[in-house]
Every structure is written in structure tokens, then in C-alpha cells.
Amino acid sequence: MTMQWEGMAHDSWFWGWGILWMVMLTAFWLLILLVLVLAVRWLWQAGSRIQSIQRPEESAIEILKKRYARGEIGKEEFEAKKRDLL
Known part of the structure; x- marks a missing residue:
């Protein structure tokens, strides 16, 4: 009674948690990228507002x-x- 590790690994990757983890990891990095872009945009706009408020x-x-x-x-x-x- 030997186990076929290759078949089990293949099935667990495609029909188990493997695809879910790939999707979650991709969504995580996209979320991190979105947060960085929004932070840079907010800082850029905040800087321009401060310059417009200051009197010469x-x-x-x-x-x-x-x-x-x-x-x-x-x-x-x-x-x-x-x-x-x-």
C-alpha cells in the first residue's frame, strides 16, 4: 500500500487550497499597491494645498x-x- 504523492499534491493544488491562496496573495499585493498609490496621491495634494495657503x-x-x-x-x-x- 504505497501512496502516490504526485497525484495527491496535484489534486490538492488545483482542487484544494492552492488556488485560493494564489488569489488571496494576488489580492493582498494589489491592495498594498492601491494603498501606496493613494497615500502618495494624498501627500502630493496635501503639499500643494499647503503651498497655496502660505502667503508670499x-x-x-x-x-x-x-x-x-x-x-x-x-x-x-x-x-x-x-x-x-x-
């Missing part, structure tokens, strides 16, 4: 004009600093 920095001349408008500096000082900047 004011130039030195704009800051000087605002200080003059608020009365922090006088006309003579404004003109002198403006000449220095330009």
Missing part, C-alpha cells in the same frame, strides 16, 4: 511703506531707507 513674503520696500503708513517712521527716515533699499 513681503519685500523690504513693502514693509517700509507699511511702517510709514502706520506712522512708525517719519518722511525723512522713509526716504533715506528707501534710497538704501533701491
Whole structure:
């Protein structure tokens, strides 16, 4: 009474758990790939939203004009600093 291992292995692969495991493994890797793609897409969009929210920095001349408008500096000082900047 000898067992035929080749026949049993063949039957268990095609009619048993072998195909199920192949399908599950393929689905697992596809899910991992989908999660990675969605994460990269989300990070890319989040980065672009942050850049659009940030205000551009004011130039030195704009800051000087605002200080003059608020009365922090006088006309003579404004003109002198403006000449220095330009």
C-alpha cells in the first residue's frame, strides 16, 4: 500500500487550497499597491494645498511703506531707507 504523492499534491493544488491562496496573495499585493498609490496621491495634494495657503513674503520696500503708513517712521527716515533699499 504505497501512496502516490504526485497525484495527491496535484489534486490538492488545483482542487484544494492552492488556488485560493494564489488569489488571496494576488489580492493582498494589489491592495498594498492601491494603498501606496493613494497615500502618495494624498501627500502630493496635501503639499500643494499647503503651498497655496502660505502667503508670499513681503519685500523690504513693502514693509517700509507699511511702517510709514502706520506712522512708525517719519518722511525723512522713509526716504533715506528707501534710497538704501533701491
